[in-house]
Amino acid sequence: xxxxxxxxxxxxxxxxxxxxxxxxxxxxxxxxxxxxxxxxxxxxxxxxxxxxxxxxxxxxxxxxxxxxxxxxxxxxxxxxxxxxxxxxxxxxxxxxxxxxxxxxxxxxxxxxxxxxxxxxxxxxxxxxxxxxxxxxxxxxxxxxxxxxxxxxxxxxxxxxxxxxxxxxxxxxxxxxxxxxxxxxxxxxxxxxxxxxxxxxxxxxxxxxxxxxxxxxxxxxxxxxxxxxxxxxxxxxxx
Numbered sequence: 001x002x003x004x005x006x007x008x009x010x011x012x013x014x015x016x017x018x019x020x021x022x023x024x025x026x027x028x029x030x031x032x033x034x035x036x037x038x039x040x041x042x043x044x045x046x047x048x049x050x051x052x053x054x055x056x057x058x059x060x061x062x063x064x065x066x067x068x069x070x071x072x073x074x075x076x077x078x079x080x081x082x083x084x085x086x087x088x089x090x091x092x093x094x095x096x097x098x099x100x101x102x103x104x105x106x107x108x109x110x111x112x113x114x115x116x117x118x119x120x121x122x123x124x125x126x127x128x129x130x131x132x133x134x135x136x137x138x139x140x141x142x143x144x145x146x147x148x149x150x151x152x153x154x155x156x157x158x159x160x161x162x163x164x165x166x167x168x169x170x171x172x173x174x175x176x177x178x179x180x181x182x183x184x185x186x187x188x189x190x191x192x193x194x195x196x197x198x199x200x201x202x203x204x205x206x207x208x209x210x211x212x213x214x215x216x217x218x219x220x221x222x223x224x225x226x227x228x229x230x231x232x233x234x235x236x237x238x
Contacts, residue, residue, distance in 0.1 A: 131189030181223035
């Protein structure tokens with residue numbers, strides 16, 4: 001049975017609270033604008049919201065629809081979702097998520113969203129860090145710093161998707177062969193780390209990538225890494 005508009009609205013509010021880290025007491029009205037309000041979404045917030053809505057409701061949102069009236073407030077987004085679900089009596093097919101090609105799962109997946117992807121060429125993604133992740137409890141307690149080794153791991157995971165054979169079965173595992181990454185400055189939570197990976201070359205089962213991580217337009221880590229591909233050509237697990 002199709003969801004009612006009120007049920008869709010309740011799920012939208014739940015997604016907003018989770019993705020924007022809004023407390024349980026924060027007021028989220030139907031007409032609260034997503035821009036220039038308490039929510040005040042930036043481009044990365046919208047990116048995460050779009051991904052969450054697509055996953056939660058099994059719909060596909062075209063880029064041009066994001067900038068239109070659908071994403072003005074809770075009411076407009078609820079109506080948009082209801083309209084998408086109502087087409088032909090079912091939800092529109094979902095485009096496969098590149099993240100599903102990774103064998104990693106929570107809590108050891110450090111790529112929150114893929115923003116650009118050209119297989120065997122380059123890719124970009126985002127690691128969204130709230131500061132509530134379990135590893136912060138023991139990493140400089142009271143003065144949390146994102147571990148550099150996990151930034152390198154995030155870059156390796158992104159590179160694993162970039163270097164994957166698009167027609168290979170998802171989840172095939174390999175190993176991280178070499179990491180040469182320089183860390184230019186520390187990262188403290190909350191943070192939206194932009195990850196970038198460029199495919200350089202392949203020699204046998206080894207693939208080399210040029211990688212970087214940025215925060216607010218500043219490079220925080222950069223270098224190269226090599227992944228050893230599984231024989232079947234699937235994504236490499238770091």
